Amino acid sequence: xxxxxxxxxxxxTLPEIALVVAALAVLACDGTVLRGAxxxxxxxxxxxxxxxxSVAAMLLVGSxxxxxxxxxxxxxxxxxxxxxxxxxxxLTILTVLLSEAMLTxxxxxxxxxxxxxxxHIGEYFALLLFATVAVLFxxxxxxxLLIFLALEFLSLVLYILTGFDKQSQLSTEAALKYFxxxxxxxxxxxxxxxxxxxxxxxxxxxxxxxxxxxPDPLWMIAIVMVVVGFGFxxxxxxxxxxxxxxxxxxxxxxxxxxxxxxxxxxxxxxxxVLTLGVFGAAGSGMWHGxxxxxxxxxxxxxxxxxxxxxxxALVQTSLRRLLAYxxxxxxxxxxxxxxxxTPQSTSALLYYVFTYALTVLxxxxxxxxxxxxxxxxxxxxxxxxxxAPFLSACMLVFLLSLAGIPPLAGFFGKFWLFGTALNAAxxxxxxxxxxxxxxxxxxxxxxxxxxxxQIFVADVPANAGAIHSGLVTRVTLGVMAAATVVLGCDPGxxxxxxxx
Amino acid sequence: xxxxxxxxxxxxxxxxxLNLLLQRHPINSALSLIVVMTSLxxxxxxxxAEFLAAVQVIVYSGxxxxxxxxxxxxxxxxxxxxxxxxxxxxxxxxxxAAALFALLTFIFISNGKSLGFAVLGPDMVSTSxxxxxxxxxxxxxxxxxxxxxxxxxLGAVALARHHEPHKDESKTQxxxx
Numbered sequence: 294x295x296x297x298x299x300x301x302x303x304x305x306t307l308p309e310i311a312l313v314v315a316a317l318a319v320l321a322c323d324g325t326v327l328r329g330a331x332x333x334x335x336x337x338x339x340x341x342x343x344x345x346x347s348v349a350a351m352l353l354v355g356s357x358x359x360x361x362x363x364x365x366x367x368x369x370x371x372x373x374x375x376x377x378x379x380x381x382x383x384l385t386i387l388t389v390l391l392s393e394a395m396l397t398x399x400x401x402x403x404x405x406x407x408x409x410x411x412x413h414i415g416e417y418f419a420l421l422l423f424a425t426v427a428v429l430f431x432x433x434x435x436x437x438l439l440i441f442l443a444l445e446f447l448s449l450v451l452y453i454l455t456g457f458d459k460q461s462q463l464s465t466e467a468a469l470k471y472f473x474x475x476x477x478x479x480x481x482x483x484x485x486x487x488x489x490x491x492x493x494x495x496x497x498x499x500x501x502x503x504x505x506x507x508p509d510p511l512w513m514i515a516i517v518m519v520v521v522g523f524g525f526x527x528x529x530x531x532x533x534x535x536x537x538x539x540x541x542x543x544x545x546x547x548x549x550x551x552x553x554x555x556x557x558x559x560x561x562x563x564x565x566v567l568t569l570g571v572f573g574a575a576g577s578g579m580w581h582g583x584x585x586x587x588x589x590x591x592x593x594x595x596x597x598x599x600x601x602x603x604x605x606a607l608v609q610t611s612l613r614r615l616l617a618y619x620x621x622x623x624x625x626x627x628x629x630x631x632x633x634x635t636p637q638s639t640s641a642l643l644y645y646v647f648t649y650a651l652t653v654l655x656x657x658x659x660x661x662x663x664x665x666x667x668x669x670x671x672x673x674x675x676x677x678x679x680x681a682p683f684l685s686a687c688m689l690v691f692l693l694s695l696a697g698i699p700p701l702a703g704f705f706g707k708f709w710l711f712g713t714a715l716n717a718a719x720x721x722x723x724x725x726x727x728x729x730x731x732x733x734x735x736x737x738x739x740x741x742x743x744x745x746x747q748i749f750v751a752d753v754p755a756n757a758g759a760i761h762s763g764l765v766t767r768v769t770l771g772v773m774a775a776a777t778v779v780l781g782c783d784p785g786x787x788x789x790x791x792x793x
Numbered sequence: 794x795x796x797x798x799x800x801x802x803x804x805x806x807x808x809x810x811l812n813l814l815l816q817r818h819p820i821n822s823a824l825s826l827i828v829v830m831t832s833l834x835x836x837x838x839x840x841x842a843e844f845l846a847a848v849q850v851i852v853y854s855g856x857x858x859x860x861x862x863x864x865x866x867x868x869x870x871x872x873x874x875x876x877x878x879x880x881x882x883x884x885x886x887x888x889x890a891a892a893l894f895a896l897l898t899f900i901f902i903s904n905g906k907s908l909g910f911a912v913l914g915p916d917m918v919s920t921s922x923x924x925x926x927x928x929x930x931x932x933x934x935x936x937x938x939x940x941x942x943x944x945x946x947l948g949a950v951a952l953a954r955h956h957e958p959h960k961d962e963s964k965t966q967x968x969x970x
Contacts, residue, residue, distance in 0.1 A: 416947060443937065
């Protein structure tokens with residue numbers, strides 16, 4: 294049945310193999326040669342190995358076969374998947390580089406300062422690499438068995454990364470909540486998948502697509518279950534309960550990884566499952582003339598995410614909780630692109646989710662650099678622009694891009710996404726949802742500006758000195774901020790790649 | 794011959810399962826679970842699945858049950874105490890299970906013909922069939938699972954390992970512990 298030889302299989306999974314080898318090398322190096330070495334040295338070597346592994350994987354993705362399709366849709370590669378894989382690897386490298394700030398012990402005598410959150414340096418970087426393996430598999434498969442396995446794989450790594458800070462009770466609590474919600478949603482997803490398997494007799498998305506053309510009320514139940522499962526992964530509204538706690542409790546860089554890399558992969562595969570797999574059961578979400586299918590279900594989820602995420606973010610006092618609720622809001626915008634389900638909207642989805650991941654990882658990177666000073670509440674960043682001008686400038690770029698201010702990348706992403714959503718349905722059928730999204734972006738501007746006002750306008754509290762951050766962190770954040778500006782000024786740089 | 798063996802070991806299996814539920818001491822329950830697992834292995838053997846039977850004995854009756862008994866002994870578990878909740882579970886649970894059993898039996902007997910037949914033979918469940926599924930058709934998911942299990946081990950070690958006090962951290966350690 295399977296017409297793939299072992300050497301072929303090795304050939305097409307070379308990027309993943311490279312990452313696994315790099316992860317094992319990190320573990321081995323940290324556990325043997327560097328046992329007992331200073332933290333800074335172990336961190337440097339582990340980060341270097343992780344970067345080398347990711348770059349090697351990136352080269353292998355680039356030089357590997359441009360397109361292939363294993364039987365049963367087990368692994369499918371085309372131009373777009375390749376771009377997503379490269380983007381995921383870039384995000385991993387950025388995460389590794391930004392981890393430096395988190396793993397540096399605070400300077401002596403800083404009040405409320407925290408030391409490095411873990412001594413398990415090797416395990417930490419190895420887990421980041423393994424998570425990347427999971428997301429690479431996740432985006433390159435069209436087979437429900439492998440989708441489920443990769444999702445569980447990814448979730449397992451993320452639970453561990455969330456609970457990695459053993460000195461903090463919040464981190465443990467966050468990991469436990471994340472784990473319990475994750476377990477329940479995995480059960481929903483699996484139930485949905487088994488119903489789909491029962492209906493179509495296949496776990497290959499392309500064969501399911503054929504079966505989905507036959508209407509059957511069971512499809513609706515199966516689809517709702519699948520939406521619940523994926524809704525949890527992307528933190529959309531009724532399934533978001535884990536997100537604020539996980540973002541707040543997790544080590545900052547882990548939270549950044551959860552909100553960037555995992556989000557890109559989950560949204561991509563969510564769109565793949567719905568548009569490739571059960572396209573036939575789409576239905577319609579137009580204000581007049583809604584028809585049953587997955588589109589109206591997603592419309593409800595998107596509207597709830599937009600409202601709840603953005604309105605709840607208004608009253609947050611913790612910066613990381615604020616980013617969590619804003620992530621729920623952004624999940625709402627992104628769902629809009631899946632609802633539209635046209636080829637253009639998928640391109641817009643990719644553009645939006647890439648730039649979103651870049652900026653949100655940047656925002657978490659700034660928070661990570663500040664965490665050594667024990668800064669978490671919005672009130673703590675008062676006058677930050679005088680204490681850490683460079684970090685504040687980066688934060689300005691990231692937050693304004695998240696809010697969607699031109700000429701930054703976030704603006705073009707929103708613009709394109711709303712445009713394709715309006716064009717998708719005849720007679721402006723999705724106008725109600727786009728209008729809601731635009732209104733909510735105005736609301737979003739309020740809470741982002743509140744943070745920026747604290748940073749740039751509020752007075753510096755007495756006895757607060759300058760904040761120093763590591764060179765690697767500053768360079769990485771600078772590059773990310775520059776990329777946000779450049780991608781906003783010339784979106785063509787990225788559009789070239791995401792348009793099929 | 795097969796039928797006689799089936800009834801003997803099927804009976805053992807059901808009796809063991811009932812004993813598992815009715816025993817009040819955890820260690821007795823664990824031992825009756827071993828009876829259930831081993832008689833299941835014989836049933837697999839009767840179906841022609843030698844490999845599955847061997848795995849059942851080695852993994853379930855062997856490894857997992859040893860773990861069970863170890864945990865029970867380490868925790869020094871005593872006879873379970875009766876509470877109102879457990880009485881309610883008895884009152885609701887037994888009729889519920891009986892009703893479910895009756896329902897399933899009724900459906901299988903009354904609709905048996907329309908359900909069709911499952912063909913079980915030496916070709917279906919043989920080791921070579923199993924391995925061709927695991928190592929050929931579903932090789933990639935199998936390999937991904939192996940990495941997943943590695944992650945689980947890694948995570949368990951990283952999260953459960955005792956935090957070694959470090960030089961520059963002895964201050965915070967003292968505060969928190």
